[in-house]
Amino acid sequence: MPENNFPKLHNASWPGVVGKGPDSEPPISIDTMIELTANAEVDGVKFDGFDLFAADPHLDIDxxxxxxxKMADKARAKNLEIGSLVAPVWxxxxxxxxxxxxxERNQFVTQVRKACIIGKKLRDLGIRPNGVIRIDSSVDPHSWAADPVGNTKLIAQTFREACDVAADYxxxxxxxxxxxxxxxxxxxxxxxxxEAVDRPNIGFQADMAHTLLYLLGYNKEDERILPKDFDWSDRATLTEGLKTVTAALRPWTIDFHVAQNDGTVFGSGSHDKTGRHCQATxxxxxLDIAVDAGHWLRDENGILTKKIRHICWDGCMFPNDVMMQPKTWNDILGAMIKVRQLHGWYEAP
Structure with a gap:
């Protein structure tokens, strides 16, 4: 039986940018992030590609x-493909x-259009066989809470307009x-x-470090699943909580980040606090990374959905000294290989 070769294993380039800057650490260049990704290797297995931040200093949205x-050539030179793109909607x-x-909403949609143009051109160049355009609402929960119903309608309308633009590409x-x-x-x-967006090309991007925080009700206490002062050794209760969240969001999931979280929030630079991305080890x-990834990659009956053609590791806000160590990326690649061994499949080239 051949080794599983799907989903493809990608690294994220944006940890070199997100949480960096004048009020934190210097950004890490895209060339360095590609080099670190290409050099990682575990038992002869290497990363298949990387997901890309479509903003300076990595790739100018314009x-x-x-x-x-030139970006496609950088990837091809390292035998890497490009997957999902992050649209700079902020x-x-x-x-x-x-x-x-x-x-403001027009500016949001304009940035999505520019990212879609880049995405299509990368597809046409043969370097991007799969992937989506990643977005968020570009607004904080406190502002949203001033009018949950009205603000959700506005966000849905903006997303709807962005989806219609994306469909053109x-x-x-x-x-x-x-x-x-x-x-x-x-x-x-x-x-x-x-649900309010109501477009066939809207979906959910699940990140294991972020979705774990859903269970704890950070910023949304009335949606907490795990009790306060939860005992993390209670694996059965944690698993049931993960099943609840994934049952609701898996049908929407079209992009997936493998990650680790220690149950706390963290922010650096100008980035608000969110789920802390921990090193794989x-x-x-x-989280039990390999086991818990299965809640997203398999349906409620344990059957592989095969909807996710590539998975991506997200190490946002890792310190620069951590990211410059080859061991960091080998550990990450090793964790992702285990995910693919448990929840992957083989397709003939």
Whole structure:
């Protein structure tokens, strides 16, 4: 029986950018992130690709054809493919709040359009066989809470407009379930927002570090599943909680980040606090990475969905000294290989 070769194993480039900057550590260049990814190897297995942050300093959202081809060439030179793209929809990067003024919402949609153009060109260049465009609401939960019903309608309308634009380029949009984004900061709230969008090309981007925080009700106490002062040694209760969240969100899931979390929140630079991304071997990690990934990659009967063609490791806000160590990426790759061994499949080339 051949080794599983799907889902493809990707690293994320954006940990070199997110949480970095003048009020934190310097960004790590895309060339360095690609090099670190390409050099990782465990028992002869290497990363298949990386997911890309479509914003400076990694890839200018206004890149011309030459700039996009240059990025494709960088990937191809290291025998890597490119997967999902993050659209820079935030105010500081040219976007705006999805529930803001008409101008802010137009800016949001414009950034999605630019990311979709890049995504399609990378597909046409043959370097991006799968992947989606990742978005969030670009607004905090406190602002959303001032008018949950009205603000959810606004976010859904903005997402709907963005979906219609994305459809013109053959792209789907994945809304990230992260507790720092309004309208997406609780698991039930996230489902409500997705349902309100009502477009076939909207979906959910699950990140194991972020979705674990859904169980604890951070920023959405009324959606807490695990009791306060939860005893993390109670694996059975944790598993049931994970099953509850994944049952609600798995049908929407079109993009998946493998990650570890120690049950706390963390933020660095200008990034609000959200689920802490821990190293793959962190002894304080609360997840059994390989086993718990199965809640997302298998249906309620334990059958592989095969919907997710590539999985991505997200190590956002890792310190630079951690990211510059080859062992970090070998440990991550090792964890992802275990996920694929348990929940993957083989397709003939």
């Amino acid at each position: 890149s011309n054809d030459d700039g996009i081809k 105010a500081g990067t040219g976007g705006g709040s999805a529930m803001g003024s008409r101008e 053959g792209e789907s949009l994945a809304a990230e379930g992260e507790i720092c984004w309004g309208g997406m900061h609780g698991w039930k709230t996230m489902v409500n927002t997705l 962190d002894p304080n990690g609360k």
